[in-house]
Amino acid sequence: MMFKNWLFFSVFFFAAAEIQAAESPAYSPEWLALGHYRPQGNGQYESTIDSDNFFLAPDGKENPENELKATIALFAGQDEKRCFFPGRYLYLKKHKLTSADFPKCKEYEQFQKDLQPAGVTLLFTDAYMNNPSSLFGHTLLRIDTARKGTQLLAHGANYGAFTAGQENSVLFAVLGLTGGYYGGFTVKPYYDVINTYNNIENRDIWELNLDFTPEELDLFVAHLWEVGQAQSRYYFFTRNCSYMLMETLDAVRPGLHLADDFPVQAIPLDTVKAVYSRPGLVKGINYRPSRQAKIKHRYKQMNTKEKEAYLAAIKNQDWTLSGVDDNAAKADILETAYQYVQYQYVAHELELSDYRQRSFKALLARNKIAENGKMEELKDGKNPLFSHNAMRAVFGAGIRNGEAFQEVSYRPAYHSLTDDNYGFLRGAEINFLNTTFRHYDDSDKTVLQQFDLVGIKSLSPIDAMFKPISYLINADVKREMNPGTEKEGYTFNLKVGGGSTVALNEEIWFYFLGSVYAGYGAILPDNTIGGLGWTAGIFADYGSWRLIAEAEKVLATNHFGDKMRYKAEAVYSLNRSNAIAAEYCYEQNYGKDLDEALVSWRHYF
Amino acid sequence: MKKLYLAVMLLGGAMMAASNAGAVDSTGCGLGSMAWRGQSGIGPQVLAATTNGLFGTQTFGITFGTSGCDPNGRITGGTGRMTLAFLENNMEQYAMDAAAGRGETIDTLAGILNMDSEKLGEISKTNFAYLFADENVDAVQVTLNLLELVQNA
Known part of the structure; x- marks a missing residue:
């Protein structure tokens, strides 16, 4: 009875709240999106924006209703602050909440005059393996221009952290992950964006033209102006460059609900896929290859x-x-x-x-030379929109030294060399937080087999023109056995290496990397281990199937770490979301060899 | 004489922009700067610290991210200033397009100069050696040469 009452009451309550939400302009999707208000799960809202100047009411960050009242009051008066909020003004006007005219605002008018907006384009730039903050690619917006000439005269609107030039320090990593920096929008000419990405960092740019109505375009420019005055705490994985673009596009068309898709992590490519998935939002895609890609394409001809x-x-x-x-x-x-x-x-x-x-x-x-060249320009690439999704689950079964086991692993992000390479930077591998659990049959135990904190590999072939360095960085926790004592336990391992890759042809690459190793764990003799080694491997990629075979030699500070390891991994993709894999590993170690085979199903989602 | 007049106009514009760069206003990174007026705290300081120098000094070469946080963060002003700002940032691309007589920078400059793109390509190609007299040429010089050629065309 009590329960029934409670149920009745809550249904009634939520229905009432729904009605209030639908009727009150303070809780309309448009107003909430303009203020970057996000539901907090308890019926309350809080804005993602952190700077005080974005709010007019003292409790405006948490109270959309008071903020709306304060905004209505603002436009009833003569305060110069009106010039900060052209987007909100459009909302008030549309819902007849003000009868005042928008004031003359010299700087905002200049902004519009400089931009001469004609449309909005979402830009995705490829991964850049030389900078840890660009491994996942990057997104920004472009305000297309009506100026005569080309879109080189458009402007890129970039949301980024103000890092004061600390990008390559440890401080950057710490502050970037913990919200120690503030993020905000900056604007610069599109030719500058192209120079940075295409010409200096050699990254491809994908342009997704958005189908906005003229009213939506006005609102976008107005909202960019108001959000451009504000700042928010920047979190590298969650409240990052790509996430804020989602909230900004939602502000223009609240029905998109783009930000809802990214409650935790916002990987740039995933946000681009989300935009593409919304019906009627993307009207065209254009590809701008990097300088290096252009040179290679011309050389081929x-x-x-x-x-x-x-x-x-x-x-x-x-x-x-x-x-x-x-x-x-x-x-x-x-x-x-x-x-x-x-x-x-x-x-x-x-x-x-x-x-x-x-x-x-x-x-x-x-x-x-009077004549024109005849070469074809590179017009199309492998569109990252159609690449496999970043999350991966693997279900497998295998045999380790005669003992059968089953395993499950989950990887939140992003791409392995043996995953379907379509739309990814070829030879670049980035694995984050890959976690593997195993159940062994004979001993009937389930264990955490391996936890990869981060695994980055960049194989980049050298040729007559380009001499890039190939490298790897690995940090993981592994379950290992000390062959001396036959005890099992966890070790924390770090591995950093560098070397070269040579391409036999388009499909088959050879690589050689020298590495240093460091390990820590209670089962290790003296708890620690250090080592030097090399890896020689072959990486074949024929699109739907891939193969990696490598030999790795490690010379360590004690016998436990001295190893010779042979590994092979073959994967066949059934489609973009499913693949089957076969792996084999043979390890010679202190007179106690390890022999392991595994077949598995990989699912991307 | 005409050239001198053009130079004075251009440099005058550049200096005006440069004097703006010193003011608090310039910390807006292309977007509105009003919010930072009279404020202290991390935002304005960081923005001010990353403010770059202004144009007028770029010799032949590739610019590495010049117009990040200066008034140049937006494409603004009249034909002369826009041409100069564009060539400051795209001189080496325009050099090749000028040598070949076609390309994206020529299409863009034709828009800025409000003229036919093919015509500008032809002018650029025919007068390449004049536009880019030697390898130490700077953007101001290329701009002056180009504006002069276009005016006399």
Whole structure:
């Protein structure tokens, strides 16, 4: 009876709250989205925005209703603060909550005049393996321009942390994860965005044109202005660059509910997929390849003679292009060579004086040719939108030294070399918090087998033009057995390595990495271990199936760590979300060898 | 004489922008700066610390993130200032497009200069050696040369 009453009461209560929510303009989806109010689970709301100047009511951060009243009062008066809130003004006007005109605001008018908005585009930039904060790619918005010319004159609107140049310090990692920085919007010309990503960091850019009505576009610009005055605590995984864009797009079209999809982590690519999944939101996709991708694509189109002439120019400064007669081909070679010289300068492979000299050689030679080049530009890439999802669950069964086991593992993010590579940066692996549990049959025990804190691998082949370093960073907790005592226990392991990758062809790569090892655990002799070693491997990627086979030798401070390990992993993708894998590992260790085979099903979601 | 006049106009514009850069206003990173007026605390300080120098000094080469947090964070002003700001940031791309007589920077500059893109491509290609006299050329010089060529075309 009591329970029934309670049930009746709560149904009644929530229904009443619903009615209030639907009727009150203070709890309308539009107002809540404009104030970046997020439900707190107890019927209360709190805004993601942290700066005081974003709120007019003293309790405005937690009280949408008082904030609306204060906003109505603001526009009834003459306060200069009205100029901060053009987005809210549009809301009041639409719902007839004010009859006042929007004031003359010189700076806001200049903002609109400079932007000359014509539309909104969501930009996704590829992973950048040389900076820990860019491993997952990045997203920003572009306010398309109606200016004559091209969209180079549009503006990028970037939400980022104000880190005061500490990006490469430990402090950055700590503060970035714990909300020690403030984040906010900045705006810069799109040509600057392109220079940064395409030309300096060599990252592809994907442009998703959003289908906004003229009213929505007005509201977007107005809201960008008001949210651009404000700041929020920045959290690298949750309240990050990509997440704030979701709330900002929701403010323009609350029915999108984009922010709802990201209660915990907001991986840039996932947010782009969420945007793409909303009906009627994306009207077109455009690809802007990186400078490096463009150079590679052009090089591929050259015939043998042209390649020789091209390499003679960029390597030996022989700009005669002997052996090539066709003027169009010459033009193409010189334009490619020029781009390569620009690449080298950015990569610090050239001094400024050499760079200028070579640039001008290419320019003057190109200028002498009347004809246009004929090469095709790179128009399409493997769209990251259609890549596998970042979360992965693995269900497997295997045999370890004759003992059968079953295992389950879960990885929240992001991509392994043997996962379907479509839409990912080829050769780049980033695994976060991969956790594996195992049940062993004979001993009938279930154990945490392995916990990968972070695993990063970057294999990047060297060729005639590019000489990138391949590297790996691993931090994990593993269940291991001390062969001396036959005791099992957990060890914490750190491994850092660097080396080179060579491509036999498009599909097959060889790599060699030298590594240093450090371990800590109660089962280890003296609790600690240090080591040096090398890994030689082959990585084959034929799209739907991938293979990695490697040999690893470790020389350690004690016998426990001295190992020779052979590993092979073959994976076949049934579709973008499912794959089957077979793994084999053989480890020679202190007279006690380990022999393990595993077959598994991988599911991406 | 005409060239001198153009130079004075351009540099005057650049200096005005530069003097703005010193004011508190400039810490807006392209977005409105009003919120920071008279405020202290982490936000304004960080923004002020990252404020970059202004244009007018870029010699031939690639600019590494110039217009982050300065008044140049937005495309603004008249034809001269826009042309200069664009070439400050895209000189090496324009150099190749000028040598070839076509390309994205030519399409963009044609928009800024309100002229036909093909025509600008032709002018740029024909007068490449004049536009980019030697490898120590700077953006102000290229801008002045280009504006002069376009005016006389």
